[in-house]
Amino acid sequence: MAEIRHQSVMLHCGEELATPIALAFDVVGRVEHLPAIGLYELGLISERLPYANGMLTPFNGPGHGVVFDVERLGDLRRLE
Numbered sequence: 327m328a329e330i331r332h333q334s335v336m337l338h339c340g341e342e343l344a345t346p347i348a349l350a351f352d353v354v355g356r357v358e359h360l361p362a363i364g365l366y367e368l369g370l371i372s373e374r375l376p377y378a379n380g381m382l383t384p385f386n387g388p389g390h391g392v393v394f395d396v397e398r399l400g401d402l403r404r405l406e
Contacts, residue, residue, distance in 0.1 A: 329351075336355055
């Protein structure tokens, strides 16, 4: 919809997943860096997304490159 209307969008939260999305779509102008609530800080992934000089660098892996901590995700599921 943003592309059709010639608008840009800004992605918030989940920067580890938002960064590869931003690189895939021209309409994404920015990804908000919220270091206190990233997937790493929530304990869902074991590696922090590289951030330097105002730039986020996507993980180097297949797909979005994010490797989730399956054990931690299982712990969260048991809390339901």
